[in-house]
Amino acid sequence: MAAVNGPASTVVSGAVEVLDGVLEEFPEAKRIPVDYASHSAQVEGIREELAEALTPVRPRTGEVPFFSTVTGRLMDTVELDGEYWYRNLRETVEFQSAIEGLLELGHTVFVEASPHPVLTIGIQDTADTTDTDVLVTGSLRRDDGGLATFLTALARLHVRGVAVEWRQAFAGLDAHVVDLPTYAFQRRRFWAASLRQTPGAAEFDHPLLGAVVPLPDSGGGLLTGVLTLAGQPWLAEHSVAGVALFPGTGFVELVLQ
Template sequence: MVSLAALWRAAGGGPAVGGGHSQGEIAAAVVAGGLSLEDGARVVALRSKAIRAIAGRGGMVSIALPLAAVEDLLSGWAGRVDIAAVNGPASVVVAGDADALDELMAHCEAEEVRARRIPVDYASHTWHVEAIEGELAEVLADVAPRSGSVPFFSTTEAELVDTATLDGGYWYRNLRQRVRFAEAIERLAGQGYAAFVEASSHPVLGMAVQEAAPDAVVVGSLRRDQGGPDRFLTSLAEAWVRGIPVDWTAV
């Protein structure tokens, strides 16, 4: 993600503001200048190591329904499944106990609700994460955030934040709290941001961004099995023909 953002920047593609989804916020903080590359890698590695303590007990499921409908749906699994992320107007991720998710998936199939199990065995953005709060406070204590050169729009807080506040405590909350991605995109669009670039190996959030900001230009970077320069050049061209400035002399 950091490398792709550097490619976009080298080609004149911003960013005017940075943001990410869940762990993607770590890369966004590095791109914004709020974390050093070393600290960003430290947060990813040490947090991933800590998550092993809660692995095997939970999971995550993506449901193609609006938030209110998912909240109603989960009433039968209160205390066992919770909202983990709101990605778009009709794209919600839930997480919780593994057996409860099995029951939920069976219910969705019976009711013809489109639901997909996400291939992880832990429940990010739920109470499960509270078991590793102390460990994360200890191992991330030396993270040294700073005010960056690019505005950073947090999908944890759904607002602009000073990257100097992105300490170990923030990265715990980023893992524990709900991802307010759709709300963040809606607010950015409301502030006049009209183009969104997903710096990833495959555009998994582009559709959700487009649903949250219907009038915005949304482009990806690479695609699955298309990870080379030809695909990136195609993405640059897609961005350019849709009004995103590209410095072709630098390409």
């Protein structure tokens, strides 16, 4: 198992002939065009070479919190030595578990900073399994990169309440703050205050139905009404578990009318 990216996204890695069998058994799967089997037993064959190459690594504590897809927990980056990076290449990428851990900590905004988003779907699917409302976005897209796409991603975050450092985003650009329109917003209501003020409606003398609107295409009429405990206090007499419910006989009365 190379990576578990979400409830419906899993990556396997290994010998080519074995993967050919997987593709035959799961026709909906697709092959990723890489020429090395990372996150598989094949990595063990270069462990000594990797250890030597990673010897100069001198990790230190970072300023940004780091949540590992190797350990599935928050880590002090001083722990990211050569052995950690070997495990990072050899072991399964527990991306889904990491996202679940971040959701449990209360994180609800996820940005995939990459040339093209490939993990956003897994993040959204993982959040959906926990009924968590999240904002997930990429930063750029394949064949659609550049500053405009990046700023669009920032705008998507901004309208969802994420604080964006706009001065940094527009540094070096001819951008400036504009005033709001100088006219006062018109807070005028355009919907009727009651059914009897509905244009084209005629009063209907009934305790449940207050107005009737003719239907010109059929010659019939549309009966309308408002049911409230204030207008029909007797509705409170029919309740289940403390919640007032419109009685079945009331529906029959409406149908008869």
